[in-house]
Amino acid sequence: MALESIALEHLPASHTVHTALFRNVKNASFLHQQLLAGNKDFEYALIDASVIMSRLHALAAAYRAVNDSLESRLRSRNVHSEIVFSLSPNNNIAESFRRFGITPQTTNLLAIKVSTPSSPATATEIQSHLSKEVDGEQVEFSDEVLQTMTDLARVKKIYKLNSTGGGNNGGKKGVNGTSGLGASGLEDERKELEILVLGSMALRGATN
Template sequence: MDGFLFPHFPAPKSLAQFALFRKVENAAQLRKRIIGAAALAGAKGEEERDAVNFAFIDAKLITSRLHLQTAIHQAILAFTQDSLRTKYVHSEILFYLNPTNNITEALRRYGISDTSTDMIVVRVGDASLPPSNAQELMKDVVIGTIVPFSELEQVTDWGAVKKYHKLNSEAAVRDLKGEEERIAIDRIVTSTVAMKSVMQ
């Protein structure tokens, strides 16, 4: 478990706790559960929506801890300014990760698919929620193994990141290789997330 504390935001949205899950076995069932929870009415619906009240992110499109942190920060900022483009702060994280303003595309690309085996699960909430509690809530819905976030470097699909951000012919990365290329790509995509609200 890991987390980002944002003390300048209101307490109910001042902490983002997250974990990198690998070897996930129930992505298809989880997607079905998320979709079903949105349609349920009454107390049962509220209970089910609370159980899956996370951002479920396809880990292969995240380039670094800062990339993730920037998207979370921008989503919480949009929430506090009453300017969400999506219905919830967790789906807003996916929106900010996507380089375009197409919400459906953002959910499809950056959300989990039926075949996802590596995912980052994020819970934005009150700083009073102990990490152990957040972890248990995540493990209640995701069947997989929580690993150190440093394992992200084994997961990131740099080719897919370049494709979605249209960087294959970008002069800033075209002649770079290996670690230099990855650093340049990470800087570009993180800056894209940070600037998205300005460019809308």
């Protein structure tokens, strides 16, 4: 499975977002340590995929981070740490890294790399580096795959959300923190939660 390179709408073509999704990662502790050490070879947004609901969820954070970088509004160290921070519903940067960033216990990992004129990494170079350094199975960056990784109960807790299908409605809990709904009901619940999550991310921006 190859790296996916995405040109986000309304952003310069010179700023490309590269994404790679991995499952069954076995060396998260090593990768986490590289970030803590400030190893420039590991300048990625390394995100625990269990708290990502969809492509839109992740790309909305990437869009905001790149846009803030272009407007000189970064709140964190660089555009990659800003992607992790942009997922947060509040302004606590350290908390956003704990909630959304890679930890030694991470098993499903989303890696995002932004190539820019000042840091023009190619897709081939990024793919080669990730293939070498991440001990895990690279899979398609798709909503269908992400849904198998998402811990909905954790997402609801982080964003302080309760959709009509789950939470405190007395419904029976199902897999990954979902309520005991059928396939159609679960899909509706996920869509509703995604809207609420995106709204929570946007609201933080409006209150900065």
